[in-house]
Amino acid sequence: MFDKHRRWWAISLATLLSAAVAARTALAQPPGIDPQAEGLLQAATTYLAGQKRFTVHAQSTIEGVLDSGQKLEFDQAAVLSVQRPNKLRAERHGDLVEQVFYYDGQSLALFNPSEGYYATADAPATLEETLDFARETLGIIAPAGDLLYKNAFEILMQDVTSGFVVGKDVVGGMRCDHLAFRAPHVDWQIWIQEGDKPLPCKLVITSTDIAGSPQFTVTMNEWDLAPDLDDGAFAFTPSSDATQIEFLPRGAKRARSD
Numbered sequence: 001m002f003d004k005h006r007r008w009w010a011i012s013l014a015t016l017l018s019a020a021v022a023a024r025t026a027l028a029q030p031p032g033i034d035p036q037a038e039g040l041l042q043a044a045t046t047y048l049a050g051q052k053r054f055t056v057h058a059q060s061t062i063e064g065v066l067d068s069g070q071k072l073e074f075d076q077a078a079v080l081s082v083q084r085p086n087k088l089r090a091e092r093h094g095d096l097v098e099q100v101f102y103y104d105g106q107s108l109a110l111f112n113p114s115e116g117y118y119a120t121a122d123a124p125a126t127l128e129e130t131l132d133f134a135r136e137t138l139g140i141i142a143p144a145g146d147l148l149y150k151n152a153f154e155i156l157m158q159d160v161t162s163g164f165v166v167g168k169d170v171v172g173g174m175r176c177d178h179l180a181f182r183a184p185h186v187d188w189q190i191w192i193q194e195g196d197k198p199l200p201c202k203l204v205i206t207s208t209d210i211a212g213s214p215q216f217t218v219t220m221n222e223w224d225l226a227p228d229l230d231d232g233a234f235a236f237t238p239s240s241d242a243t244q245i246e247f248l249p250r251g252a253k254r255a256r257s258d
Contacts, residue, residue, distance in 0.1 A: 030162070030164050031162065032162060033160060033161075033162060033163040033164075033181075034163055034164040034165060036165050037163040037164050037165045037179045037180075037181070038157070038163060040165065040177050040179060040192055040198070041153060041156065041157070041163075041179060041190065041192070042153045043192075043198050044190075044192045044198040044199065044200055045147070045152040045153040045156070046153070047197070047198050047199070048147060048148075048152065048199065048200070049149075049150040049151075049152060051082075051084070051225050052083070052084050053081075053082060053083040053084065053225075053226070053227060053229055054081075054082055054223060054224060054225045054227065055079065055080065055081045055082070055222075055223075055224045055227045055229075056079075056080050056220050056221070056222065056223050056224070057077070057078070057079055057220070057221050057222040058077070058078045058079075058080060058144060058218050058219065058220050059075070059076075059077050059078075059218065059219050059221075060075070060076045060077075060078065060094075060144075060216065060217060060218035060219075061073050061074065061075050061076075061215075061216070061217045061218075062074050062076070062096075062214070062215075062216050062217075063212075063214035063215050063216070064214065065210070065211060065212035065214050069211070069212055071212060071214065074094065074095040074096050075094050075095055076092055076093065076094025076095065076096065076097060077092070077093050077094060078090055078091060078092045078093070079091045080142070080148075081227065081229055081233060081234070082127070082148060083229055083234065084127060084150075085126050085127060086103070086104075086105035086125060086126050086127055086130075087103060087104060087105055087127070087231070087234040088101070088102075088103040088127055088130070088131075088142070088148075088234065089101065089102055089103070089233055089234050090142055098112060098113065098114045099111060099112050099113075100113065100236075101134075101140065101142070102234055102235065102236040103123055103127070103130050103234060104231065104234040104235045104236075105123075105125065105234075106122070106123060107120055107121065107122055107123050108120065108121055108123040108130060108133075108134065109121075109236035110138075110140065110247070111236060111238070111242070116239075116241060116242050116243055117242070117243050117244075117245050118236065118238055118242055118243070118244055118245070119244065119245050119246060119247045120236070120244070121138070121247055127148065127149075128148075128149050128150060128151075131145055131148060131149065138247050138248075139248075144200070144203050144218045144220065147200055147203070156181075156188075157181075158183070159183040159184055160181050160182065160183045161182055161183060161184070162181065162182045163179065163180065163181040163182070164179070164180055165177060165178070165179055166178040166179065166180050166189070168194075169191055171191045171201040171202045171219065172201055172202075172219060172221045174193045174194075174201055174221075175193070175194045176191040176192055176193055176194060176201050176202070177191070177192045177194060178190075178191050179191075179192065185207065185208055185209040186205060186206065186207060186208060186209075187205075187206040187208055188203065188204060188205045188206065189202075189203070189204045190202065190203050190204075191203075197223075197225075199220070199223050200220055201219065201220055201221070202217070202218070202219045202220065203217070203218050203220075204216070204217045205217075
């Protein structure tokens with residue numbers, strides 16, 4: 001019975017893949033970087049960089065590859081609130097993480113509400129510098145964090161060797177331009193909403209230099225470009241029963257208490 005169902009599943013998957021391929025007139029990767037793909041990406045990153053404040057819901061999936069080659073997926077939901085030039089709040093919930101990240105222009109804090117632990121650190125003066133500091137020093141990465149930079153286009157296109165427009169797709173009910181790019185060690189795709197609000201709807205990053213080519217996927221929806229945010233939304237005030245701990249340097253491991 002299991003083999004019968006497995007064969008049916010494999011045939012169904014093959015049918016779906018065949019239909020997807022047939023829907024594209026030219027899936028062969030063209031050489032170089034298509035100016036149209038580059039232009040669509042630049043328009044999207046410029047538009048987002050010009051938004052003074054916004055909120056967005058993100059759903060991400062990161063793959064892990066076992067020694068056997070079997071892949072596992074771990075999901076995470078997040079709500080990001082951004083106020084340029086120097087405020088960010090990210091609430092993250094998922095299989096691997098349960099935390100709220102605060103940045104108010106002077107300090108950053110990471111709070112684990114389920115366990116009541118928090119850590120704080122002095123932060124640089126801008127959002128971009130703080131994202132760098134969080135990633136490089138503390139090992140904290142915001143979902144699709146590269147898109148939050150004002151120079152996101154330059155960051156995304158660094159070392160890119162090819163890029164093209166795959167076609168049109170629908171993501172979360174929004175019609176999008178689907179773009180694909182390639183750089184050393186990584187392939188990535190982005191779906192950008194059509195029209196006068198070219199917001200990113202989905203990003204897929206494939207690590208081609210790791211066995212099994214694991215992927216990171218994030219979908220973005222419920223964009224609000226005029227949210228009602230005040231400075232208090234970005235400042236962390238610990239409750240009386242919360243416990244303060246220290247940030248560990250990136251790559252360090254906390255000693256076991258037992």
